[in-house]
Amino acid sequence: MTNAMAEDRRSWTQNPEGVRRDILAAAVSEFAERGLSGAKVDDIAARTRTSKRMIYYYFGDKMGLYTQALEAAYHKVREGEALLDLGHLPPLDALTKLVAFTFDHHRSNPDFIRMVMIENIHQAKALSASEKIRDLNIAAIEKLREICDRGEQEGIFRRGLDPVALHWQISAASFFNVSNRPTFAVLFGDEMFSDAGQAHLRSQTVEAILAIAKKHEAP
Template sequence: MSESGSEVRKAARKAPGRQQDPEGTRQNIIEVASQEFALNGLSGARIDEIAAKTRSSKRMIYYYFGDKDGLYLSALESAYAQVREGEAELDIAGLTPIEGLKRLVEFTFVHHHQHEDFIRMVMIENIHHGQYLERSSVIGDLNVTAIAQIRDLYERGLAEGLFRPGLDPLEIHWQISALCFFNVSNRATFSRLFARDFGAADMQERLKRNTVEMVLRYVVKAEALTE
């Protein structure tokens, strides 16, 4: 980055609206960048293109994020924060263990379906072997809370004699994520290969019900499911 911080701040002062809402500007950059990274990958995304689609400039992007890698990491953190915020709003603690698990699976399925950019960014990060996740001081804490939520739910289910003993909350999270992630990541190929529209509303509703049932049958005791 060749421009100094003072030069960037001067540019910001000249731009109407940016000075009054720096957080709004920053969030706008992240939203546009997320779309570009999801579409083109880290190497294919261009700062020029991102700047052209925001109410900002290249200099402002560098000022907020340092470089393209910094912007990518911020977009990744924002994507994970969004899904964890949604999980926190479910009020699972106020539901029975079985209903809480069902609500969590339904939320994850619908969230991933509605946020395809999140799935694509996770796929891109896996291509990079998770190296950018390692640099984040935020994402680790976010995912600790996700596992803690499942652990609390699972322990309540065990205490009430509803859930199978010996399961790992992290592995429960893995199974839920795997089913809901595949629904987005492989939808296009499955639709082409088998000549069926897996993105159709009726198919998505059916797949969501099936996903909930599979997770419940994995976690919940058979006798508790029939009660």
């Protein structure tokens, strides 16, 4: 056994979950940069503390690695939402915090946006086969539904808010801010992507979603 193979085995034996997380982080970055077709398992292995052989052993094949990398990317955003502890906040504050978090998370995690873009190119085949991602997103919608219901009961939000549509609207602005930055900056300049520009856009995005949700009194 070579020294590299021995070190590889020790890493997996001593901290298998840590090594697995390292592989998934490297895979997200590689797939986001090169796409499903362009990414190479050899390159992912080179960025981690393990080997191509071990990646295949634990993830099955390249598609298995891609699917679990996609799951990890979705888990990260849903985990962040869970840490917000929105159930203890008044509905308006809870929705404000959720929209601001989504905007900030997407801006700080462009690899997540690229992974979702790649999955759309491939007609969501990996996502449709992943019960884990579906469960994560069902939980996200139920959390938003609970906020909408509380807001309606308190007379703050309008009746009949659709949490799926509201989730789409929150995601749309936050996603576009990252996915279309290169083309938008070339066409219109990059002022909007400065810290000040992003703070202003974040505030407007929160205001726009609240305006959709809030109950409007008849004149």
